[in-house]
Amino acid sequence: MLKLTDIKKSFHGTTVIDNLSLSIEKGEIVSILGSSGSGKTTLLNIILGMTDIDSGSIYWEGENITQVGMKQRGFNIVFQDYALFPNLNVEKNIRYGLRNKKEMSTEEEVQEMIDLLDLRKHLNKSISQLSGGQKQRVALARTLVMKPKILLLDEPLSALDGVIKENIKNRIKEIVEQFQLTTIIVTHDPEEALTMSDKVLILNQGKIAQYAAPHEIIHEPADNFIEEFILRQLTIKKDNIFSLFGGSHA
C-alpha cells in the first residue's frame, strides 16, 4: 500500500499541495484528476521522488520512503511525451533499462511483453516511424520490463485520438490487471479518469476535493466544485451528442 500523510509542498511561497493525505491499495488504479494548476503533476512528481516535499511522509508497504531517492524507490513513469530515445530503435528502447539491470526481466518476460503490447513487427523501426499509439506502447513496454512497484502515467492518452485512445485505454487496464500493478494516472479528462480507474482523486488548489470510486463521484459528488467543474463537463458532452442526433437522455 502507498500511503501519503500530511504532504505539503509550495513553490516560491505558493502552496501547491496542501496537507494532503491518501492511501492507495496494492494493484489499484487511481486517477488524479484536476484542472491546470491544481497540483496533480506535482503530486505525481512527489510520489515518483522527483520533487522533495516540505513536510509530511510517504510510506510504501509500511516503510517510510520520504527520504528515498527517485532511483531507489523502484517506481517508474511513462511521461506524456513518452521520452523515447530517437537514436535507438524500438527494441533497443524496450531493452534500455535491462542494460543496467539485467535481472529485472528474463528473456521470456521481455518477449511476452513485446507480444502483449503487439510490438513484434515494429522492433526494428526507428522511433520517428511510429504512430502516437505505437510510441505509447513502446514506452509502456520499456517501463514494464523494469517491473516497477508503482506505474505512474502522466496524461497517457492526451496525445492520442479516437479509436487509438480507446485501444490504449483497454490495453493499459488489461496489463495492470494482469500484473496486479499499482497504477497512478494523471489526467485532466474526467471521462478518462472515471472509466479507467478503481478510484479517482480529484484535486482542487492542492487539496483533495473528493477521493472515491467513480460511481460514488457520479452519484454522490462531494461538493459544488465536483458538480460544476467535473460532472458538468460530462453532461455538456452528453447533451451535445444527443442534440446532434436528436435523442433524449432524461
Next chain:
Amino acid sequence: MRKNKSAFAVYLIILAVFAIFLGFPVLRLFQQALTTDRGFDPSQFIEVMGSPQLRQAFMGSVAISLKTSILATALGFIIAYALNFTRLFKGYKRFVELVVTIPMLSPTIVYGFAMIYTFGRQGILTRFLGFQLFDIYSTTGLLIGFLIYTVPISFMLLNNSMKYIDAQFFTVSELMGDNGIKKFWNTIMIPMLTSIGLSMVQTFFLSFTDFGLPASIAANRPLVSGLLFTQMIGAVPDFTRGAVVAIAMLLPAIATASLMLWLRRYDVKYDKISAPLLKPHPVREWAFLVATLIPAAFIILTFASVFVVPFVESYPFNLGFTWRHFINALNNREMVSIYQNSLWLSVLTGIFGLILSFTAALVVRRSSLGEKWTNVIEAMSQVTNAIPGMVLGVSFLFAFTGTTLQNSLAILVICNVIYFFPTPFAMASQTLEKLSGHFEKTAALLGDNYLQTLVRVIIPNCKKTFAEIFGYLFIHSMVTISALIFLVGVRTATITTRISALQNFNRFDEIFVLALLLLATNLIAKLLLGFLSKPRAMKVKEAPVKAEATGRLMKLPMKERKYS
C-alpha cells in the same frame, strides 16, 4: 543533489574560462586606454576620442556600413523572394543559392584581391570588356566588396524567415480582397519586418567591424578598422591610442548587438516550412531571373580570378597555363607550415569550441540550475557577441603579452573559441531544447547514471549538431583574420594573416594559391561534414533558425555566419 553539484562545478569552470579569456582581456583594454604610469588618466582617451582622425574614420565607417546595410538587405530580400515566391526552375534556384553563399567560404581580404584582378585596370573583366566597370579603389569599389561579403548573410537570414511564412496568409489575404501591393505588404513584408531589421543591423555590424576589405582595397580610406590596425601595427605603433580606437569600435558594436537582441523579441516562431501555391507569371519570372542573375554573375566573376590567377604564368602579362605557382607553394616549407597552422588552428578551434559551447548549453538547457545562474552564461554569450574580432584580438594582445601564451597556437585557438562562442552555443542550445525534457529522468529510472545518459542518449541525438558546430568553427577559423591579426607570431602565421602580409610584397601569385587552397579546404570540409551528418540525422521537427536565433548578432547556422 550530486548532479546539481557537478553541474554547478562545470558552471564555475565555464565562468572561469570567460573571466580569464574575456573579462580580463577587456579590462586590460580599458586599463590601457584609461591609465598611464601615474595611474588613472583619461586625458589621452578624451583626446583620441575627440580627434578629427578618429571622427573622420568613425564617420567613414558609419557611412559605408549604412549604405551596405540598406543595399545588402534589399539584394538579400530580392534573392530570397526569387527563391521562395517565383516559379523559377528549381535547379536554377539551387544554383543561385549555392553561388550566393560561396563568398562565405573565403576571407574578405581575398575578395579585395579578387576584385582587383577581375575589375581592376588590368582585370580579367576589364580586359574582356575593354573598359573598367567601376573604380575599385573608390567608395563604389569598397561598397561592392562589402556587398559581396554581406549579401550572403542577409540572404541566408531572410531566406530562412521567408520559407517559414505561413501560406495560409495568402489565402486569407486573397479572400479579403487585397490588391497586389496590399497583399505583398500583409503577407510578406509584415512577417518579414523583424528579419529585415535584423539583416540591416547585422550587415551594418559586419561591415563596420570588417578588417579584410579595408586592408585589401581601402588602405588609404579612413575607416575605424584600418585606423586600429595602423595604431597597433603601423610604422609608429601607439598601443594607448590603439586601445582607445578599439573602444570606439566597441561602442557601436554593443549598440547594434543590443538592437539585434531587442529585435529578436519580435521574431515570430513558425515550426514548418510553408510553400505557397503560385500561379504562372512570366513577367515576374523574367524580372527575378535577371535580378538574381546579376549578383550571381558578379560573384562568379569576382571569384573567377581566384581560380584563374594561380594557373597562369604571370597575370596579366603572360597568360600561359602553369602549375608552377602551386608547385612552388607546395615546395615552399614556409607556405606548407602556414597551411598546416591554419588547419591545426581550425581543427583545434572546432574541437575546443565544440566542447565549450556544448558543455555550456548542457548546463543552461539540461541542468536543474536556476535561471539566475544560467542567465549569466546567456549574458556572457551576448557580451561576446557584441565584441568585434579586432577588439578581442587587441584585448588578448594587452592581456597575454609576456605570458607563455604569447605567439603560441594556443592563444589563437582560445581567442577563436571565445570569439565564435555565441553561435555554436545557440546551435547546441536549440538542439538540446528540442530533446524531450524527460530523457534524463527516464534514463535515471531505467538505471543510468548521468554520464551514461550523456553518452548513450544526449550525445547520439546531437551528432548532427556536433558536425554543424565543428564545421562552423572550422570554416570560420580558416577564414578569420580580424581576431588573429594582432596575435600571430612568425611561427604561428595563418593563411589569412599571411595573405595580409604578402600584399605588402606584391606576391599576388602566392596570395591566390593560398586563397584557392583555403577555398578548396573549406569546400571539402563543408561537403565532408554535410555528408557525415546526413545519414544518422535525428528526426526532430525543423524549427526556423531565425526564430530560435536569439541574442548573438549572427546567431545563425554555420552557413550564415561570416567573419573576416
